[in-house]
Amino acid sequence: MTNYFSSTSKKQGSVLISGAKIVLTESGVARDCSLFVMDKKICDIGDRSTLLRRNGNPDTEIDASNCLVMPGFINNHSHMAMSLLRGYAEDLPLLRWLRERVWPVEATLKPSDIYLGAALSAAECLLSGTTCITSMYFYHESGNEAQAVFDSGLRGILAHGIFDWTAEDGLKKTVDFVKSWHGRDEGRIRIAVSPHAPYSCGPELLKRIEQLRTDLNSKFGHPYKVLSTIHVAEARNEQNEISERYKVETKKGVATYLRSLGVLTEDTIAAHCIHLTDEDFVAFKTTRASIASCPVSNLKVGMGVADLSRALREGIVVSLGTDGPASNNSLDMFETMKMASLLQKGIAGDTTLMGAYQAFKTATLGGAMSMHQEDLLGSISIGKLADIVVLDLSRDLRSTPLYDPYFYVVYAASSASVRDVLVDGRIIVRDRKILGLDLDRLRADVDARAAEIQQSSM
Numbered sequence: 100m101t102n103y104f105s106s107t108s109k110k111q112g113s114v115l116i117s118g119a120k121i122v123l124t125e126s127g128v129a130r131d132c133s134l135f136v137m138d139k140k141i142c143d144i145g146d147r148s149t150l151l152r153r154n155g156n157p158d159t160e161i162d163a164s165n166c167l168v169m170p171g172f173i174n175n176h177s178h179m180a181m182s183l184l185r186g187y188a189e190d191l192p193l194l195r196w197l198r199e200r201v202w203p204v205e206a207t208l209k210p211s212d213i214y215l216g217a218a219l220s221a222a223e224c225l226l227s228g229t230t231c232i233t234s235m236y237f238y239h240e241s242g243n244e245a246q247a248v249f250d251s252g253l254r255g256i257l258a259h260g261i262f263d264w265t266a267e268d269g270l271k272k273t274v275d276f277v278k279s280w281h282g283r284d285e286g287r288i289r290i291a292v293s294p295h296a297p298y299s300c301g302p303e304l305l306k307r308i309e310q311l312r313t314d315l316n317s318k319f320g321h322p323y324k325v326l327s328t329i330h331v332a333e334a335r336n337e338q339n340e341i342s343e344r345y346k347v348e349t350k351k352g353v354a355t356y357l358r359s360l361g362v363l364t365e366d367t368i369a370a371h372c373i374h375l376t377d378e379d380f381v382a383f384k385t386t387r388a389s390i391a392s393c394p395v396s397n398l399k400v401g402m403g404v405a406d407l408s409r410a411l412r413e414g415i416v417v418s419l420g421t422d423g424p425a426s427n428n429s430l431d432m433f434e435t436m437k438m439a440s441l442l443q444k445g446i447a448g449d450t451t452l453m454g455a456y457q458a459f460k461t462a463t464l465g466g467a468m469s470m471h472q473e474d475l476l477g478s479i480s481i482g483k484l485a486d487i488v489v490l491d492l493s494r495d496l497r498s499t500p501l502y503d504p505y506f507y508v509v510y511a512a513s514s515a516s517v518r519d520v521l522v523d524g525r526i527i528v529r530d531r532k533i534l535g536l537d538l539d540r541l542r543a544d545v546d547a548r549a550a551e552i553q554q555s556s557m
């Protein structure tokens with residue numbers, strides 16, 4: 100396997116991000132502010148001279164004057180490898196798209212393709228301000244998403260999706276995946292179990308996967324718990340489909356059904372959650388399971404709009420995701436965050452819903468909360484891991500004028516403003532380039548493979 104990210108695994112010394120025009124810290128907006136990063140963490144916040152006096156000279160200084168510094172986005176639902184199929188087939192009815200186009204070509208993908216697609220996605224994430232991603236695809240020892248995320252320097256929760264028709268192999272691969280990868284690089288890589296969906300996993304399989312998760316956690320769950328991620332209530336007819344296929348009761352809703360099986364827990368990251376019943380909201384509240392909403396993909400695939408305003412009002416943990424690049428077609432969290440907010444306003448005809456600050460929080464801290472790592476991730480605060488994004492305001496006309504930084508970041512900014520990115524205190528992106536990445540070679544390899552895919556599908 101080609102490691103396109105040759106030098107990102109290098110050790111990083113201390114970093115001073117100095118003189119930022121604006122820093123979005125957990126405790127508020129700070130102006131003309133600097134951050135000192137050491138041993139992976141944000142260890143000091145204040146003015147430059149004070150930080151230098153207290154911490155000495157840094158190994159690297161990043162001049163952030165005329166920049167806005169913010170926590171990196173947490174993209175909480177994706178299928179990274181599928182960037183290889185971005186734009187491969189479009190504008191078909193969903194089932195035809197899946198059955199005639201996506202699934203047949205996926206069956207021909209090799210482990211090296213999974214690594215290649217995930218590497219492209221990792222690069223896109225980093226260059227668009229995402230520092231952590233949750234992704235469900237297929238694990239092969241010889242080529243997988245975890246390896247690409249690890250090599251790129253990104254943080255991630257990766258999972259092997261299990262279906263009825265892959266149950267035994269899927270359970271075995273999940274064990275192998277956890278054993279090989281869970282907790283790597285001091286928890287930068289985590290593995291989750293992943294029943295694909297309640298319409299593709301029967302009730303007994305769902306319970307077996309949850310039991311496996313419990314067993315895995317007893318051996319490998321400290322200090323990083325093995326979580327679970329699953330698609331929930333994405334399609335309009337999902338309730339009926341599950342009930343007919345498995346002869347189970349789903350009248351009260353899909354999430355309620357999952358709860359009755361004991362598989363909806365505080366460790367569940369439930370993607371989509373568009374078609375929820377009143378009982379389903381209760382199920383989320385009482386279990387403390389979290390929602391990973393993917394507004395752009397939901398629109399593109401014609402699935403509908405999740406009621407995030409209600410979920411937030413009821414105290415449910417809400418995070419955002421892009422879903423796979425074949426149904427989005429990007430991993431752009433700026434776009435996702437803005438779309439999430441606008442949809443809540445537009446559908447309800449209420450401009451007060453999902454305001455900029457709340458949308459920003461769902462794209463950052465919401466993900467950290469769903470991972471039970473809000474003490475370490477999701478905001479800029481002393482003691483937290485340095486997963487930081489520097490936006491260059493001077494290159495973005497839309498940052499003029501700048502009355503309120505949250506209004507700017509959510510409603511006007513784009514990934515084009517991302518200049519520098521740190522993950523775990525390491526500088527991964529500097530001046531819009533991923534350090535050590537041969538991006539041209541990566542793109543050429545993806546193009547070559549895409550040409551083969553297109554050729555064989557004719």
Ligand SMILES: [Zn+2]
Nearest residue numbers: 330370422423
């Ligand atoms: Zn998905």
